[in-house]
Amino acid sequence: MKPLKAFIIPFVGLKIGKHLFEYKIEQAFFEHFEYEEFNDVNININVELEKKATLLELHFKVSGWVNVNCDLTNEPYNQSIENEFDLVVKFGDEYNDEHVDILIVPHGTYEINIQQYIYELVVLAVPTKRVHPGVEDGTLHSDILKKLEELSPKLKEDKEKEDIDPRWNTLKKLLTDK
Numbered sequence: 492m493k494p495l496k497a498f499i500i501p502f503v504g505l506k507i508g509k510h511l512f513e514y515k516i517e518q519a520f521f522e523h524f525e526y527e528e529f530n531d532v533n534i535n536i537n538v539e540l541e542k543k544a545t546l547l548e549l550h551f552k553v554s555g556w557v558n559v560n561c562d563l564t565n566e567p568y569n570q571s572i573e574n575e576f577d578l579v580v581k582f583g584d585e586y587n588d589e590h591v592d593i594l595i596v597p598h599g600t601y602e603i604n605i606q607q608y609i610y611e612l613v614v615l616a617v618p619t620k621r622v623h624p625g626v627e628d629g630t631l632h633s634d635i636l637k638k639l640e641e642l643s644p645k646l647k648e649d650k651e652k653e654d655i656d657p658r659w660n661t662l663k664k665l666l667t668d669k
Contacts, residue, residue: 495523495606503601505542512538516555516613524610528617530567531558536609547580549605553612561623564635568623574616578608 500512516534521527534555541548553574560567580594580603587595596603 495520498606498609499602499604500538500540501602502540502542502547505540507542507544510540510542512540514538514609516609520606520610526610526614528614529557529559532556532613534572534613536612538605545582547603549578549580549603549608551576551578551605551608551612553609553616557613557617559617559621561626562621563626563639564623564633566623566625566633566635568625570617570621572613572616574612576608576612 497514514536516532516536518529518532521529521532532555534553534557537552539550539552541550551574553572553576556569556571558567558569576592578592578594580596582598582600583595585595585597594603
């Protein structure tokens with residue numbers, strides 16, 4: 492997969508201190524990763540890069556919304572998301588990204604690609620169970636919800652109609668006899 496140029500930060504020319512990078516993520520970003528779970532995307536990403544003498548510290552802050560389909564009704568809705576992540580970039584002999592929040596790049600590296608970190612931050616910020624807010628507060632009226640209500644098991648209100656095996660009554664006496 493070719494890297495997106497907008498997400499490559501050339502840090503070699505930056506002065507020591509904090510630098511802010513802002514990104515606006517839209518659907519085309521996820522099409523690049525061939526991720527098709529989102530209908531539409533509107534996300535703002537702030538990356539604060541603090542350059543120090545021997546390492547880099549990056550703080551990612553994600554906020555916005557993604558349009559997804561509800562797991563119950565399949566109705567599309569905007570799911571708001573927020574996420575934060577800290578990454579430390581160190582310099583070493585060879586590239587190593589085995590740790591979640593530490594990236595080791597070879598000496599002489601002059602730029603860092605952050606597109607994979609942004610992709611993972613957004614995807615992991617979306618809840619695993621996506622429920623339309625109208626389902627939770629009862630304002631969404633859908634044919635699927637009506638059918639689910641019809642097919643849901645009903646509680647038996649008439650206890651007289653229940654046929655209880657008489658052997659259970661004998662066992663219940665054991666609980667009350669002490």
